[in-house]
Amino acid sequence: MDIVTIFVKVTETGQEQELNTRVNKARAIGEITAGLAKPLTQETEAVFLKGPVRAFVALMRRGAGNACTEKKYERKGIMELSGNTILITGGTSGIGLELATQLSKRKNTILVTGRDPHKLRELQQALPNVHTYQSDVSDPAAIVSLYQRVTNDFPDLNVLINNAGVMRMLSLNGGHGLQDICREIEINLLGPVRMVEQFLPFLKTKRHAAIINTSSGLAFLPLPSAPIYCATKAALHSYTQSLRVQLHNTPIKVFELAPPPTSTPLMEHFGSDSFNSQSPGVMSVEKMVRAALLGLGKDTYEIRPGTSNVLKVMSRVAPTLMLRQLSRPVAKELAKAQLTGVQQEAKR
Numbered sequence: 001m002d003i004v005t006i007f008v009k010v011t012e013t014g015q016e017q018e019l020n021t022r023v024n025k026a027r028a029i030g031e032i033t034a035g036l037a038k039p040l041t042q043e044t045e046a047v048f049l050k051g052p053v054r055a056f057v058a059l060m061r062r063g064a065g066n067a068c069t070e071k072k073y074e075r076k077g078i079m080e081l082s083g084n085t086i087l088i089t090g091g092t093s094g095i096g097l098e099l100a101t102q103l104s105k106r107k108n109t110i111l112v113t114g115r116d117p118h119k120l121r122e123l124q125q126a127l128p129n130v131h132t133y134q135s136d137v138s139d140p141a142a143i144v145s146l147y148q149r150v151t152n153d154f155p156d157l158n159v160l161i162n163n164a165g166v167m168r169m170l171s172l173n174g175g176h177g178l179q180d181i182c183r184e185i186e187i188n189l190l191g192p193v194r195m196v197e198q199f200l201p202f203l204k205t206k207r208h209a210a211i212i213n214t215s216s217g218l219a220f221l222p223l224p225s226a227p228i229y230c231a232t233k234a235a236l237h238s239y240t241q242s243l244r245v246q247l248h249n250t251p252i253k254v255f256e257l258a259p260p261p262t263s264t265p266l267m268e269h270f271g272s273d274s275f276n277s278q279s280p281g282v283m284s285v286e287k288m289v290r291a292a293l294l295g296l297g298k299d300t301y302e303i304r305p306g307t308s309n310v311l312k313v314m315s316r317v318a319p320t321l322m323l324r325q326l327s328r329p330v331a332k333e334l335a336k337a338q339l340t341g342v343q344q345e346a347k348r
């Protein structure tokens, strides 16, 4: 069987990115060729296959991108990255903590939430100028109380970053119970939806405001060993597109940050063999957050660092092929998850 590796060339960075996937060449060419018939985003310049026999498929730049990035819905004026008062949910670890660190260095006032009081205390010691609030985004009453405390303490609040999230490897073959199976939906999807519902009228009163929702590269293609997580991120992506359209006549800019695999405690806890801090394509959290801030500073409304951009492009060009690749480790990973207990309620 002729095996090839897929490369994708992305115009935004001008770099070729390896997709880290080795596929059957005949199938890949078939699907990518069929994919060419579909409209492509403007960031796609070329998709090509490399292997024992190199095949090259050049894609002409076509179309003006998807509706969410159309100029029509883009707010005028570049996002200022200093002088803001920023609330970050889930800011005690990983991406949220790094956002807090890098944004506080840029002279912003930073407020951070999390559930674990121990982690909040540690953060307070490490970054004394960051303000902490214990709050659970999956609890509507906690969101109301957070809103009252934060807007009372910091009436200049103008940026909300919905970042809190959990990820689980999960078998869909029953045994979780009706509460537990929905934990990621409560945190990753209903959390941001409820936070926006609660804070939106307040943010609308500001001259410049922004909402940044943290989705994932897995919003564009599912990793079947984390089925509910991926569904929440796809839904958050869709919700964010609609929110951007609905708010385009307000002072609020709506961004989506879709991180690629990033080296954080979430990834370590997820415990996948094919998706861990040693895997190729995994970004350091510092680099990912630098890319995020670069995107915000350029008013890039859908920020897709590294392999997230590749996943988006390939989800349009060769979706079946990509799903097949992401499905390969599912049986092995779920068996491992059952042994290690990763399917249980997310650790606090």
Ligand SMILES: NC(=O)c1ccc[n+]([C@@H]2O[C@H](COP(=O)([O-])OP(=O)(O)OC[C@H]3O[C@@H](n4cnc5c(N)ncnc54)[C@H](OP(=O)(O)O)[C@@H]3O)[C@@H](O)[C@H]2O)c1
Residues within 6 Å of the ligand: 089, 090, 091, 092, 093, 094, 095, 096, 113, 114, 115, 116, 117, 119, 135, 136, 137, 138, 163, 164, 165, 166, 167, 187, 188, 214, 215, 216, 217, 258, 259, 260, 261, 262, 263, 264, 265, 266, 267, 347, 348
């Ligand atoms: N790391 C990756 O590879 C990756 C890739 C794509 C997208 N993302 C997304 O990026 C975001 C941050 O992930 P991360 O990798 O930085 O994870 P992390 O290191 O595990 O941090 C998650 C943060 O969220 C908080 N949190 C979890 N559940 C919460 C809840 N119910 N209410 C309030 N806070 C809560 C955690 O603190 P407590 O536990 O104390 O509450 C922690 O501060 C998530 O939305 C994740 O889905 C991550």
